[in-house]
Amino acid sequence: MINFGIIGTNFITKQFIAAAENTGRMRLTAVYSRTQAKAQAFASAYRYVTATHDDLADFFADDSFSTVYIASPNSLHFDQACQAITAGKNVILEKPATTSPAQMQVILDLLQAHPQVHFFEAARHIHEPNFKVVQEQVAKFDQIQGANLTYEKYSSKFDSYLAGNNPNVFTLEFAGGALQDLGVYLVYEAVALFGMPQASTYAAQKLESGVDGKGTAILDYGDFKVVLNMGKMNNSYLPGEIYAGKQTLILANNAADMEKISLVDAQGQVHVLANNRPNNPMTAEINDFVDVLENPTASVNQQKEQAWLQLAVQVNRVMYDLRQSAQIEFPTDNK
Structure with missing residues (x-):
């Protein structure tokens, strides 16, 4: 079971959580929002949540989850993804991942420095x-x-x-x-x-x-x-x-x-x-991502992950x- 946290409390986040939990392979355990009240209100609908945060440093230090789904406004994606990778969290980042190739290169460099971290751009289709x-x-x-x-x-x-x-x-x-x-x-x-x-x-x-x-x-x-x-x-x-x-x-x-x-x-x-x-x-993207997270050393999963990352760089x-x-x-x- 992959425990995950979320950044972003909008309709797309709710759709992701529903798909994730319906697969039986992921469960939401932590919520970040700009205010504690909003985080708690959102989290109240999900029974496995153990922590809510209004501070990103505290959120990424939370060991109740290994993977973060980021669905914040586009301009915030880069900073939050960098923080997540540095904290050792796997990242599922809503598209567009970044706004420039320079930012994408920073993410690639961080991934090279943190080889245990997996990064996916959520191009679900x-x-x-x-x-x-x-x-x-x-x-x-x-x-x-x-x-x-x-x-x-x-x-x-x-x-x-x-x-x-x-x-x-x-x-x-x-x-x-x-x-x-x-x-x-x-x-x-x-x-x-x-x-x-x-x-x-x-x-x-x-x-x-x-x-x-x-x-x-x-x-x-x-x-x-x-x-x-x-x-x-x-x-x-x-x-x-x-x-x-x-x-x-x-x-x-x-x-x-x-x-x-x-x-x-x-x-x-x-x-x-x-x-x-x-x-x-x-649902399909979540199953693909979890396949990698559950068995990251399998050659077929490594090939898929690398292909997705290369495609993300090209699209960017x-x-x-x-x-x-x-x-x-x-x-x-x-x-």
Whole structure:
């Protein structure tokens, strides 16, 4: 059983805890929040919690857990991950892990200095069974001729932003915006399927706060291009599509959730390759991470862990390049 602590008391944290405990392989034992009252209120719903904290140093010194799940605002990820690694805690860090390649390099250096620590970026969709179906089909194509991947979802915080408030997800200070929040799913998908692009550009529709409310990215692979559409100001119901001559692979209901995978063949016939929606989309990643934590010396687990880390580094680079092309800068970039 893996005991874990959490940083962040939002809906995504609750979803992670539910998935973790439903696997029967992890249990929540410690909670950190900015106030003790909030930490205690959150912890009251979970029977195995033995400690709550409002001080990060005390939290990371807590020996009731070996692994931390970090789901704080994006701009805080780097500092908190560094503290966790230094304290010897395994890290499951919500995407995006950091805001720059320089920060990612610091994490890599810390991991090298603490070889007993395991680090995972929580890109849950690349661990799901349906994504593996997509990978297998893409590998069968003789030639890729491009892709259009879309993830646009009206943010629950956008009304607050329009009302003149300053929610974290729409501020530069907290490294917000459509690319960081939803676009990261698409970048992960593209890099996992097609590798590193030769060039990356991003046409962003910026809000007055300076972040991108929506935008379109183009990843140039030389022989083909991948178009990424992302947004937090409206809803899109377009599926993702991957093109291979007369064949098209369709990822519905969007390119991030991928609840249904279909192949349209050269004759226009539709073949459903997968059609399932997990009860909790975080379950697959948790099982993958726990496999490594429970048996870290197994060669297959070491290979998977290294592949995930390499992918995280590549995605971080592309995300940074896209932001730079759109001249979106965060205060944490030079930290």
